[in-house]
Amino acid sequence: MNTADSKTGDRNPFFAAVTDGNAWTARQRALALTAQLSEWSTVGELTSKAAGRHFNNISATHGERLRATFNALTSLVAEVTKPRASPLSLLGEFRDYATDRTQRAILMADCLRERGDTFFAHEAAGCPPVLIYDYEIAVDGRQLPRPCNYMLLKITPPEDIEVLDWKRPYVIIDPRAGHGAGIGGFKADSQVGVALKAGHPVYFTAFWRNPEPRQTLADVARAEASFVRYVQEQHPDAPKPVVIGNCQGGWATLVLGASNPDLTGPLVLNGAPVETWSGDVGSNPMRYNAGLLGGQVQPMFWSDYGDGVFDGAWLVLNFEMLNPGRTWFRKYYDVFEKVDTERGRFLEFEKWWSGFFLLNEPEIVWIVRELFVGNKLARNEARLEHGRVLDVKQIRSPIIVFASHGDNITPVKQAVNWIMDAYADETEIKIRGQRIVYMVHDSIGHLGIFVSSSIARREHQEVASTLKTIEALAPGLYEMIIEDEIQDGADKHFTVSFSERRLSDLPGYGDGRQDEVPFGAVERLSELQGELYDICVRPWVQACVTKASAELGRQLHPLRLQRGLMSSRNPFLAALPGAAQTTAQSRQRVAEDNPFVLAERLVADAIEQSFDIIRDVRDAWYETLFFSIYATPQMRWFGRNFNFERTHKSREELIGLPEVRSALLHLSSGGFVEAVIRMLILLADARGTVRRDRLERSARVLTKDEPFRSLKTDQRAQIIHEQSLIVEYAGPAAIETLPLLLRTPEERRRAAEVVQFVPGALSDMEPRTLAMLQRFHDVLGLPPATMDVLTDPLGTLTEAAQ
Known part of the structure; x- marks a missing residue:
C-alpha cells in the first residue's frame, strides 16, 4: 500500500482527495477526481438510459394506441353520420343503449355485492384453498412439533383419471404473498391437472389464513420437509417427489432443497423472484421499492401496526399498483361489458385474489431483509435461523427454472441471474454434480405461468414428460428449448432439446450488471434504518397498538373496505338482489354496432390509457430518482461492502x-x-x-x-x-x-x-x-x-x- 492509500485507508476517496491536500500530490488528487467524475458519469449513463427507454416505450406504445383510437373515432363519426331511415332512429339507438347500460349497471353492482359477500364468507371459513379439485388434509402443520399454519393436501383425482402410486409424486408449493393458496390448481389445465392426467399422485402445500403464534420461516421450512418425507413414505416404490414452487413458492423450494439436499427429486421454479436486485433498466419498477420506500422499516412498522402481524393485503395492493389501469378500471369494465357471461369467471378469480393472508413479523421481515433488500439467498448468505446458513450449491437435485419476458412481477433476470451469483461459473456446476435447466418464454404473463393457459399448459406438459430424462443429463447448465412442429396439416407436437450453456449465455449476462451496484447502498441503509426504528420508534408504536385497534386497522384497509361497502352488510344495498333478479328476467341487450356503445368503448380506452400514461410517467420518475440517489459515488462507496462479485477460479x-x-x-x-x-x-x-x-x-x-x-x-x-x-x-x-x-x-x-x-x-x-x-x-x-x-x-x- 502506498503512502496515500495508508493515509486514506477505507475512507471515501472523493473526500480524501479534497481534504487531504497536504498528503496527496497534485497528480494523485487529479487521478482521484478523475475517478470520481467517471463514477458520476455512471449516474448520468444509468439515469439517461432509464429515461430514454421509458420515453421510447411511452412514445411507441401510446403513439400506436392513439392512432388506433383515432381510427376508431373516425369509424364512429362515419357510423353516426351515415343516412338513417328516420331522423329519430338515433334517439331510438340512445334509448336502447341507455336501457342496456342501466341494466348492466344493476347486474354489475350485484356482481360486486356477491364478491363482497363471498369475501366475508371466505374469510370466515379461514380462507380455504381455491382448488377446483377435491382434497383431504394429509398433514396439518399445526400439529407438528414446531407448529405453523401450513398443511399438506392430497389431491383426489377425478373419476375419469387413474393415478398410479409407483409414479413420481408431485408436491406443489403455492406462494404466500398476500393471497391465499390454490392458484396452482385453479384450472383444469394448471399444474395439478397436467400432473394428474399423466397419472402422477399430486400433493399441494397450502396454508391457513392466520399464522401460528411465534411462527417463523424456519418452522415453515421444517414443515415442508416433513410434508415431503410423508409423501415419500406413502410412495416407497416411486422416485423422489418433484417439488414445484410458484412465484415466492419458488424461493421457498430453493430453501427446502438447500436445507434438505438429499430429500427431494427435481425442483421446478416457476416465475420465482430469487435474484431480486436484477431487472431491466427502463422497466421492472418494483425492484426499486426498497430504496425509495424505506426497506425493512416498512414491514416492521406495518407489523407493529397489526400487533405483531403483517397484513398480506398490503402486498396485494403493491401488485395492483403495478398496473392500475388494468386492476382498477379495465378489469371491472370488461366484466361490465360481458356481465351476462363473465360473472362466474370474475367471481371465481376474485375469490382467490381477495383472500388476504397474514404473516408474523419475523416472517415478513426475513423475506424483505434476506431476499428483497439483501438478495442474500442468491449469494448463499441467507440465514434461515441463527447458525444455519442456506447454500443453494448444496442442492443435489436437478433444478428447472421457468421464466417469461411477459412477466412484469418476476422479470427473467430475477428468475435466472441467481445462477451467476450462486456459482462462480458453469464448471463449478459440473464439479458439484448439479443439473440446472432454464427455459424462457417470450410473452406469457406471471399468473399464466401456473394458471390455465394454452402456452403454459404446453410448457408444463413438456416439463412433466421430460423430468424423468433430465436426471440422465450430465451435470451442467442447460437451456430447454421447445419447438412447435405441425404434421399432416393438423396434429401439432413438440420437439424438446437441451442445449448446454455457459453462464455468459444466460439472458441477463450480456446487459451487464452495473445497474445492480446501487442496491448495495440500499441494503446497508435499510439495515441502519431498521436498527434506528427498532431502538427509537418501535417502542412508541407498539405502546399505541392493541389487538382491537390492529383488527380495526385491517378491516379499514382500502381493499377490504371496498369489498365491505359493496356487500350485503351495507344496508343501502338491501334492494339490490331483487332488482338484479328482475333485471335479468327483463334483459334487453343493445346491438354491438350501436354508436353509443362504440363511443363508450372509446371513452373506456381513453380512461385506461390515461391510467397507463400516469403509470409509465410514474415508473420513469421512480427509476431515475432511484439512480439519482443510489448510483452516486458517495452512495456506491456507502454500500461498497454489500456488493457481490464472484472470483472465477483458473x-x-x-x-x-x-x-x-x-x-x-x-x-x-x-x-x-x-x-x-x-x-x-x-x-x-x-x-x-x-x-x-x-x-x-x-x-x-x-x-x-x-x-x-x-x-x-x-x-x-x-x-x-x-x-x-x-x-x-x-x-x-x-x-x-x-x-x-x-x-x-x-x-x-x-x-x-x-x-x-x-x-x-x-x-x-x-x-x-x-x-x-x-x-x-x-x-x-x-x-x-x-x-x-x-x-x-x-x-x-x-x-x-x-
Whole structure:
C-alpha cells in the first residue's frame, strides 16, 4: 500500500482527495477526481438510459394506441353520420343503449355485492384453498412439533383419471404473498391437472389464513420437509417427489432443497423472484421499492401496526399498483361489458385474489431483509435461523427454472441471474454434480405461468414428460428449448432439446450488471434504518397498538373496505338482489354496432390509457430518482461492502479441488457401466445439444437395462458425476483409457452398440457425433460403424434374464 492509500485507508476517496491536500500530490488528487467524475458519469449513463427507454416505450406504445383510437373515432363519426331511415332512429339507438347500460349497471353492482359477500364468507371459513379439485388434509402443520399454519393436501383425482402410486409424486408449493393458496390448481389445465392426467399422485402445500403464534420461516421450512418425507413414505416404490414452487413458492423450494439436499427429486421454479436486485433498466419498477420506500422499516412498522402481524393485503395492493389501469378500471369494465357471461369467471378469480393472508413479523421481515433488500439467498448468505446458513450449491437435485419476458412481477433476470451469483461459473456446476435447466418464454404473463393457459399448459406438459430424462443429463447448465412442429396439416407436437450453456449465455449476462451496484447502498441503509426504528420508534408504536385497534386497522384497509361497502352488510344495498333478479328476467341487450356503445368503448380506452400514461410517467420518475440517489459515488462507496462479485477460479485451481482429484484417480478404474456412461457423456459433449428422444433412450438404458437397473439412484448419479469430471478434465485420456474399462471383445462390442443406439440412425447424426462414435470404435479396436442400431442392445438381454 502506498503512502496515500495508508493515509486514506477505507475512507471515501472523493473526500480524501479534497481534504487531504497536504498528503496527496497534485497528480494523485487529479487521478482521484478523475475517478470520481467517471463514477458520476455512471449516474448520468444509468439515469439517461432509464429515461430514454421509458420515453421510447411511452412514445411507441401510446403513439400506436392513439392512432388506433383515432381510427376508431373516425369509424364512429362515419357510423353516426351515415343516412338513417328516420331522423329519430338515433334517439331510438340512445334509448336502447341507455336501457342496456342501466341494466348492466344493476347486474354489475350485484356482481360486486356477491364478491363482497363471498369475501366475508371466505374469510370466515379461514380462507380455504381455491382448488377446483377435491382434497383431504394429509398433514396439518399445526400439529407438528414446531407448529405453523401450513398443511399438506392430497389431491383426489377425478373419476375419469387413474393415478398410479409407483409414479413420481408431485408436491406443489403455492406462494404466500398476500393471497391465499390454490392458484396452482385453479384450472383444469394448471399444474395439478397436467400432473394428474399423466397419472402422477399430486400433493399441494397450502396454508391457513392466520399464522401460528411465534411462527417463523424456519418452522415453515421444517414443515415442508416433513410434508415431503410423508409423501415419500406413502410412495416407497416411486422416485423422489418433484417439488414445484410458484412465484415466492419458488424461493421457498430453493430453501427446502438447500436445507434438505438429499430429500427431494427435481425442483421446478416457476416465475420465482430469487435474484431480486436484477431487472431491466427502463422497466421492472418494483425492484426499486426498497430504496425509495424505506426497506425493512416498512414491514416492521406495518407489523407493529397489526400487533405483531403483517397484513398480506398490503402486498396485494403493491401488485395492483403495478398496473392500475388494468386492476382498477379495465378489469371491472370488461366484466361490465360481458356481465351476462363473465360473472362466474370474475367471481371465481376474485375469490382467490381477495383472500388476504397474514404473516408474523419475523416472517415478513426475513423475506424483505434476506431476499428483497439483501438478495442474500442468491449469494448463499441467507440465514434461515441463527447458525444455519442456506447454500443453494448444496442442492443435489436437478433444478428447472421457468421464466417469461411477459412477466412484469418476476422479470427473467430475477428468475435466472441467481445462477451467476450462486456459482462462480458453469464448471463449478459440473464439479458439484448439479443439473440446472432454464427455459424462457417470450410473452406469457406471471399468473399464466401456473394458471390455465394454452402456452403454459404446453410448457408444463413438456416439463412433466421430460423430468424423468433430465436426471440422465450430465451435470451442467442447460437451456430447454421447445419447438412447435405441425404434421399432416393438423396434429401439432413438440420437439424438446437441451442445449448446454455457459453462464455468459444466460439472458441477463450480456446487459451487464452495473445497474445492480446501487442496491448495495440500499441494503446497508435499510439495515441502519431498521436498527434506528427498532431502538427509537418501535417502542412508541407498539405502546399505541392493541389487538382491537390492529383488527380495526385491517378491516379499514382500502381493499377490504371496498369489498365491505359493496356487500350485503351495507344496508343501502338491501334492494339490490331483487332488482338484479328482475333485471335479468327483463334483459334487453343493445346491438354491438350501436354508436353509443362504440363511443363508450372509446371513452373506456381513453380512461385506461390515461391510467397507463400516469403509470409509465410514474415508473420513469421512480427509476431515475432511484439512480439519482443510489448510483452516486458517495452512495456506491456507502454500500461498497454489500456488493457481490464472484472470483472465477483458473483451470489449474479447479483441477486441484477434492472432487476433481478424486474423479481423476479413477480414470482407469471401473467397468462396463463406467465406460458406457463416459462414452455417452463424450457424445453429448460432441453434439452440444441433446434432443429429448435421444435423452429418453439414454434414460431407458441407464434405468431399465441391466447392469444399470440394479444401481441405486444415488449410485447412478455419483457415477455420472464422476465420469463428467473425467471427461471435463482428463481430455484425450478419457477416450484412450476406455480399453482399460472394457477388457473383453464382447464387452467392447456391446458397449459400442449401446452408445450408438442412443443417438439413433447414422444418417441423423451430426458430423461431430459420428466422428466421436468412429473414434470409440478405433480406440476399442472395432471395425467402423456402418450399420444402424435402432433397437436397445441391452433390452433383449434384460428381458431374457427376467
